Amino acid sequence: MTAVLAAAWQIARKDFTVEARSREIIATAAFFAVACVLVFSFSLVTDGRAPEGVAAGVLWVGVAFAGTLSLGRLFERERAHDTLRVLLLAPVERPAVYLGKLLAVVMLMTAIAALLLPFTGLLFDQAVARVAGWLAVVLLAGIIGFAAIGTLFAAMLGRSRSRDVLLPVLLYPMAVPVLIAGVRATAALLEAAGPDLATARLWLGIIAAFDAVFVTLALWTFEAVMEE
Amino acid sequence: MPDRSEEATGGTSTPRVEARDVSRRYGRRRALASVSLTCDGGEAIALVGPNGAGKSTLLTLLSTLGRPTSGAVLFDGRPAATWGLAVRRRLGVLGHDVGLYPELTARENLTFVARLFRLADARARVDAALERAGLSARADDPVSAFSRGMRQRLAIERALLHDPDILLFDEPFTGLDESASESLVARLTGAREAGCAILFSSHDFESAERIATRAALLDAGRLAWLDGAGPLRGRYRDARVGLAAQVRDEGAAR
Numbered sequence: 064m065t066a067v068l069a070a071a072w073q074i075a076r077k078d079f080t081v082e083a084r085s086r087e088i089i090a091t092a093a094f095f096a097v098a099c100v101l102v103f104s105f106s107l108v109t110d111g112r113a114p115e116g117v118a119a120g121v122l123w124v125g126v127a128f129a130g131t132l133s134l135g136r137l138f139e140r141e142r143a144h145d146t147l148r149v150l151l152l153a154p155v156e157r158p159a160v161y162l163g164k165l166l167a168v169v170m171l172m173t174a175i176a177a178l179l180l181p182f183t184g185l186l187f188d189q190a191v192a193r194v195a196g197w198l199a200v201v202l203l204a205g206i207i208g209f210a211a212i213g214t215l216f217a218a219m220l221g222r223s224r225s226r227d228v229l230l231p232v233l234l235y236p237m238a239v240p241v242l243i244a245g246v247r248a249t250a251a252l253l254e255a256a257g258p259d260l261a262t263a264r265l266w267l268g269i270i271a272a273f274d275a276v277f278v279t280l281a282l283w284t285f286e287a288v289m290e291e
Numbered sequence: 292m293p294d295r296s297e298e299a300t301g302g303t304s305t306p307r308v309e310a311r312d313v314s315r316r317y318g319r320r321r322a323l324a325s326v327s328l329t330c331d332g333g334e335a336i337a338l339v340g341p342n343g344a345g346k347s348t349l350l351t352l353l354s355t356l357g358r359p360t361s362g363a364v365l366f367d368g369r370p371a372a373t374w375g376l377a378v379r380r381r382l383g384v385l386g387h388d389v390g391l392y393p394e395l396t397a398r399e400n401l402t403f404v405a406r407l408f409r410l411a412d413a414r415a416r417v418d419a420a421l422e423r424a425g426l427s428a429r430a431d432d433p434v435s436a437f438s439r440g441m442r443q444r445l446a447i448e449r450a451l452l453h454d455p456d457i458l459l460f461d462e463p464f465t466g467l468d469e470s471a472s473e474s475l476v477a478r479l480t481g482a483r484e485a486g487c488a489i490l491f492s493s494h495d496f497e498s499a500e501r502i503a504t505r506a507a508l509l510d511a512g513r514l515a516w517l518d519g520a521g522p523l524r525g526r527y528r529d530a531r532v533g534l535a536a537q538v539r540d541e542g543a544a545r
Contacts, residue, residue: 073406074407077392077395077403080399081392081395084394144389144393145386145390146390146391146392148386149404149449151356152379152382152384153379153404153408154379154380154407155376156376290357290358
C-alpha cells in the first residue's frame with residue numbers, strides 16, 4: 064500500500080510540476096469557470112440579489128465544467144507525448160497510476176474552486192466567509208467524487224477519437240448524484256436565514272458514500288480499462 | 292554494462308522472451324497472425340518489414356502493454372501474466388514516440404522514472420545516463436528545447452536506466468545522427484554481449500545488421516522469415532519480391 068501511495072504521489076507531483084510550467088489547464092479552466100459564473104450573474108442577479116439557492120448551482124456548474132476541461136487535457140497530454148506508456152511500463156500497480164491522476168485532477172479542481180468560491184460569493188452577495196470551512200469540506204468531497212469517476216472515463220477514452228465529446232456524455236449522467244448533493248449541501252450552507260448544518264451534513268454524507276463507491280469502482284476496473 | 296547476476300535479473304541469468312503463436316486483431320483488422328519467435332539472452336533479433344507490417348504491435352505485446360487475441364507471451368518460459376510487476380523491472384522499452392514530458396528537464400524526466408522504479412542510487416544513475424546521452428551540459432533544460440535526436444538519445448537512456456535484461460526497442464535509430472547511431476550500435480552490442488535479450492525494429496539495415504544475431508521479416512502481420520545474421524538489404528528485397536509474387540498468385544488462383 065505504501066508503494067502504491069508513493070508512486071501515486073510521484074505521478075501527481077510530476078503532473079503538478081508540468082502544470083506549474085505550462086499553466087495550460089489551470090489558465091483555461093479557471094478562465095472558463097470565471098466567465099461562466101460572470102455570465103450567470105448578469106442573468107440572475109437583480110438589484111444586487113440573486114434568488115435563494117442559485118449561487119450554489121452556479122458555483123457547481125463552474126466547478127464541473129472546469130473539472131471536465133482539466134480531465135480531458137490531463138490525459139490528452141499523456142497521450143500526445145506517448146508518456147502514458149512510460150507510466151504503464153513502470154513496476155507500479157495500476158491503481159497507483161489511477162490515484163496519481165486522481166490526485167492531480169483533485170488538486171487542479173480544488174485550486175479553481177478556491178478561486179470561484181469568493182468570486183461567486185462576491186457576485187451573488189453570499190456570506191461565504193461565515194461557513195468557509197464547511198464549504199471547503201463540501202467542495203472537496205464533491206470534487207473527489209466527480210474526479211474519481213471522471214478520471215476513470217478520461218483514461219478509458221484515451222484512445223477514442225471522439226473522446227472530447229464522449230467524456231461529458233459519459234461523465235455527467237454518472238456524476239449527477241454528486242453534483243445534486245453538492246448543490247443541495249452548498250445551498251443549505253448559504254441560506255439567507257443562516258446555515259442549515261443538519262441538511263448540509265445529510266447531503267455531505269451522501270457525497271461521501273458516492274465518493275467511496277466511485278473510488279472503489281474505479282480502482283477495481285482501472286487495470287482492465289488501461290489494456291491496449 | 293548491466294550486471295546480469297541473478298539478483299539483477301530477478302532470479303534468472305538467462306533471459307528469454309517468447310511469442311508463441313501470437314495473433315492480434317483490432318476490430319476486423321488483423322495486425323498479427325500466428326507469430327512465433329524466441330529471443331534468448333545474448334541474442335538480438337532485428338524486426339524488419341514495411342510500415343504496418345506488425346512490428347510495433349509485436350513489440351507492444353511483448354512489452355505486456357497489450358494482450359494477444361490468441362497465443363501467449365512468455366518470459367523465461369512462464370506466461371507474462373504470472374510475472375506480475377517483476378517482469379516490468381526486466382523490460383527496457385523504447386516506443387515509436389519518445390515518451391518524454393516536454394515541460395520537464397532532461398534530469399527531471401529521468402529522475403521521475405528512477406523514482407517510479409524505486410532505484411536506490413537514482414541520482415548517480417541519472418547523472419551517468421545524462422553523460423552517456425551526451426546531455427550533461429543540457430541536463431536542466433526542458434526537453435521541449437531539444438532536437439529530435441537529443442530526445443531520442445534521452446529516451447534510449449530512460450529505457451536503460453534500470454538495467455533491464457530484455458530490451459524491446461521500436462525504431463531506435465530514428466532521428467539519430469551518425470555519431471549517435473554509432474554510440475547506439477555500441478551500446479546495444481555491449482548489452483547483447485552482456486547477456487541481454489534484444490528485439491528491435493529498424494529500417495536502418497546497416498546499423499541493424501551490426502547488432503542483430505538474427506533477423507525476422509514481418510509482412511502483413513505474418514512472420515515471413517526468421518534466420519541468421521548477415522547483410523539484410525538483399526534478403527529483405529528478395530523476400531518482399533517473393534511475397535508480392537505469392538500474393539499475386541493467390542489472387543489469380545481465386
